[in-house]
Amino acid sequence: MMRRHFWVVMVGLAFAGSPRSAMAIDVPAINGHMTDPNRMLSTADKNSIEDKLSKIQQDTRVDVAGWIVDAPESSLEDLGNQAYKKWNIGGDWDNGVFLVVPKSGRVRVVQPHVPTELTLAEVGRVVAADNPNQAMMQRLDSIADMVGIIIRARALHARPPGKNDPARGLRYTAGLLALLVAAVALTFRARRRLVVG
Secondary structure, three states: OHHHHHHHHHHHHHHHOOOOOOOOOOOOOOOOOEEOOOOOOOHHHHHHHHHHHHHHHHHHOEEEEEEEEOOOHHHHHHHHHHHHHHOOOOOOOOEEEEEEEEOOOOOEEEOOOOOOOOOHHHHHHHHHHOOOOOOHHHHHHHHHHHHHHHHHHHHHHOOOOOOOOHHHHHHHHHHHHHHHHHHHHHHHHHHHHHHHO
8 A cells, every 4th residue: 555655656756847847937038128028018119118228228338138027926036047147138238237027026126247236225216116017018117217217327427537537637737738848849859950950
């Protein structure tokens, strides 16, 4: 009797498969700034969010990308980290912010790259901007707008070279004066040779 129960359990485990259950999700191929393998967005909406995320990247050199996924909440962080690595988010730019947008539940902001682009408080602002009760495109617009506001504010406050930097301004002025003195000295030397010669 015990042996029969043992074999029933073993056969059941064999059919159950590995720890990766049938609910497991594989990371798909990247498809632009917002990967939508289940096609939850219309073509017009997909183009709209692509343009918005692309503009953020152009303005700030921060790669902001996302993935709309239908997966259990407990797996979102792990899936996000896998996709971030597989898709090389931020690899060709200054940094990356990856948005895992579940069909239901709030967005997850994944930033394995250190230092992270967004602080914990800023991540909180992005998550708070997401309203899972809205349509997907409204959610994406709100999330992207908040990310854009935060990152652009940082980029706009970065001091351009030579602006409001007295020490650097003095170095440039000293260099310019040295060039002027050298130019004058060479001019006098050339004239002197002409007069003497």
